[in-house]
Amino acid sequence: xxxxxxxxxxxxxxxxxxxxxxxxxxxxxxxxxxxxxxxxxxxxxxxxxxxxxxxxxxxxxxxxxxxxxxxxxxxxxxxxxxxxxxxxxxxxxxxxxxxxxxxxxxxxxxxxxxxxxxxxxxxxxxxxxxxxxxxxxxxxxxxxxxxxxxxxxxxxxxxxxxxxxxxxxxxxxxxxxxxxxxxxxxxxxxxxxxxxxxxxxxxxxxxxxxxxxxxxxxxxxxxxxx
Amino acid sequence: xxxxxxxxxxxxxxxxxxxxxxxxxxxxxxxxxxxxxxxxxxxxxxxxxxxxxxxxxxxxxxxxxxxxxxxxxxxxxxxxxxxxxxxxxxxxxxxxxxxxxxxxxxxxxxxxxxxxxxxxxxxxxxxxxxxxxxxxxxxxxxxxxxxxxxxxxxxxxxxxxxxxxxxxxxxxxxxxxxxxxxxxxxxxxxxxxxxxxxxxxxxxxxxxxxxxxxxxxxxxxxxxxx
Numbered sequence: 001x002x003x004x005x006x007x008x009x010x011x012x013x014x015x016x017x018x019x020x021x022x023x024x025x026x027x028x029x030x031x032x033x034x035x036x037x038x039x040x041x042x043x044x045x046x047x048x049x050x051x052x053x054x055x056x057x058x059x060x061x062x063x064x065x066x067x068x069x070x071x072x073x074x075x076x077x078x079x080x081x082x083x084x085x086x087x088x089x090x091x092x093x094x095x096x097x098x099x100x101x102x103x104x105x106x107x108x109x110x111x112x113x114x115x116x117x118x119x120x121x122x123x124x125x126x127x128x129x130x131x132x133x134x135x136x137x138x139x140x141x142x143x144x145x146x147x148x149x150x151x152x153x154x155x156x157x158x159x160x161x162x163x164x165x166x167x168x169x170x171x172x173x174x175x176x177x178x179x180x181x182x183x184x185x186x187x188x189x190x191x192x193x194x195x196x197x198x199x200x201x202x203x204x205x206x207x208x209x210x211x212x213x214x215x216x217x218x219x220x221x222x223x224x225x226x
Numbered sequence: 227x228x229x230x231x232x233x234x235x236x237x238x239x240x241x242x243x244x245x246x247x248x249x250x251x252x253x254x255x256x257x258x259x260x261x262x263x264x265x266x267x268x269x270x271x272x273x274x275x276x277x278x279x280x281x282x283x284x285x286x287x288x289x290x291x292x293x294x295x296x297x298x299x300x301x302x303x304x305x306x307x308x309x310x311x312x313x314x315x316x317x318x319x320x321x322x323x324x325x326x327x328x329x330x331x332x333x334x335x336x337x338x339x340x341x342x343x344x345x346x347x348x349x350x351x352x353x354x355x356x357x358x359x360x361x362x363x364x365x366x367x368x369x370x371x372x373x374x375x376x377x378x379x380x381x382x383x384x385x386x387x388x389x390x391x392x393x394x395x396x397x398x399x400x401x402x403x404x405x406x407x408x409x410x411x412x413x414x415x416x417x418x419x420x421x422x423x424x425x426x427x428x429x430x431x432x433x434x435x436x437x438x439x440x441x442x443x444x445x446x447x448x449x450x451x452x
Contacts, residue, residue: 075351075371076360082348083355125301129309134302145301180278 002226003191004165005220006156008174009117009124011195012218013099023088024048027062030084031077038069057120093130093193098220103136105223112163114171116156118149118179139163150179156187171226175179175215177202185211192216192225212221227414228452231332232382234400235270235343235350237421239325239445240357240425246282249314250274250358253288257303264295283346297372319356322445329362331449336388340365342381342398346407347371372409376402377409386413397452399442403428411437 006111010016028043035173036043043065049120050064062081066074108114118125120142128134139162143149145160160170172179175195181202184191194216199204206213214225229435236242254262256271261327262269269291303382332339341363343350347370354360365388369375372384386396393414400406401421407428410417420442424432432439440451 074296075347075366076355079351079355083352121301122305125305126309129302129305140301 002169003110004070004112004114004160004170005165005222005226006114006116006159006170006172006184007191008176008180009115009127010179011175012173013095013133014117014127015126017219019089019092023085026088027081027085029067030080031062032076034080036066036069036077041207043178052103057123087095090130093127095133096219097129098218101135102219102222104132106226107136109183110164111119111226112138112142114159114163116141116150116159116183118143121145122144143212150176151183151186153183156183156189158171160187173222174220181213185209189215192222194219228337228395228397230338230340230386230389231448231452232342232396232398232410232415233344234280234398234402234406235341238399238406239320239335239341239359241320242353245315245318248318249311250256250431252292252314253307253311257288259290260303260306262292262295262303279374283407299300308395315343316335316356319353321359323359324444325359328445328448329359333362335452337452339366339390340385340389342367342376342385342409344369344375365390371416375417376405377412378399379412382409382413382415386415399445399448407439409437414442418448420445 007013024047026042028040028047032038032043034039038046042072047061047065047069049189050061050213054061054064062078063073065075065081066072085087094187114122115225116129119142121142124142125140128137128140139159141155141159141162142223143155147157170189171178172184172189172191173194174191175193177193177196177198180218181191181193190212192214198215233239249271250273252394254266254273258264258269260268264272272294273287273291276287280287280290288304289299291307292303300375305323339362341354341442342440345368347368351366352366354366366384366401367381367385367388369381370383374380374384384399386392396415398406398410398415398417399420400417401419403422403424407419417437418440442448
């Protein structure tokens with residue numbers, strides 16, 4: 001019987017990719033409106049390439065963007081991008097009502113809840129606090145804080161130890177097959193995949209290993225399962 | 227005849243210290259409300275000590291604060307501090323109407339305006355954009371962008387070269403005697419001191435050097451002088 005539910009953060013509890021897309025679109029519009037010499041579409045495409053190259057936690061994407069398009073870093077355009085990006089992101093960081101009511105349901109049913117996230121500790125905590133989700137979580141485990149990342153079994157072992165559960169009484173819910181689902185598999189616990197579709201190769205992995213994976217189309221379905 | 231007016235940013239065009247005081251007070255209240263084990267007064271005093279030790283551009287003041295008071299860095303309390311600090315600061319970063327009308331006056335009179343600021347380039351640009359003051363400035367010179375800091379004569383020489391003025395046609399306006407006024411003196415231009423009082427030692431420096439320094443009680447007085 002399951003008594004501990006582990007959640008991934010980005011694109012599981014919070015539509016991080018959707019928010020980032022809108023915030024970046026808004027930032028590029030502000031930069032183009034203020035003189036960045038390209039179309040909004042060109043700017044967005046180039047920004048995506050820079051993010052892909054440097055990673056999403058790098059903090060000078062807009063510096064590189066202005067340098068590529070104007071020949072030098074342009075602080076006026078950069079701050080227009082930064083301010084618009086942050087204003088837009090913070091305006092959108094609100095809890096999804098389905099997510100919120102599901103958390104309330106799980107707590108009333110007595111489940112222990114923990115976050116297991118690959119990410120920067122303070123950034124993930126900031127989302128939990130801005131989304132007002134932190135009071136639901138008994139433990140928050142980030143890769144930065146424990147030194148192991150999903151799909152490493154060790155981060156799941158730490159989470160289970162902290163929450164007082166075993167692989168048999170634990171379940172992991174996440175959107176990323178390679179980190180969340182593979183990690184749950186490595187640790188011996190069950191898993192649910194959300195906001196994502198299985199590739200044929202992933203389906204093969206599941207079948208070959210006779211792994212019990214549940215597919216969710218939204219978090220609200222947890223109320224019928226748990 | 228003066229044709230170029232150079233401004234300092236912090237505590238001259240923008241009440242940076244006043245905003246920071248309120249934002250820090252709000253941040254400490256949020257942290258204490260959420261469990262930081264001290265009074266708001268104790269927390270603020272300790273935060274000021276940490277800022278004094280680490281400098282205002284260090285970005286982990288709240289980490290140290292929680293470590294000192296709870297024995298370890300507490301991400302929940304830290305993000306409560308960070309979020310409240312930024313929300314409060316951004317809410318307050320509005321142009322002072324006296325400052326704004328003075329800028330309009332100076333532009334209608336044909337003065338060239340430039341910022342000469344010791345600080346992080348992006349941070350100073352962010353203030354100019356959030357305060358909507360950037361359109362008034364012909365040049366923005368930060369210590370980070372040029373590699374020299376006030377009171378070094380070189381940063382003033384760069385500013386005059388960019389704006390096309392000479393020491394005889396330039397004036398510096400700032401609140402800090404040791405950087406703004408000494409720097410203006412070093413570069414040969416006149417200066418005005420604002421939001422600050424002269425110590426007897428500073429008055430002695432002025433007298434001994436027969437330096438022409440004007441004392442302003444607010445920016446609006448520029449309309450009667452320039």
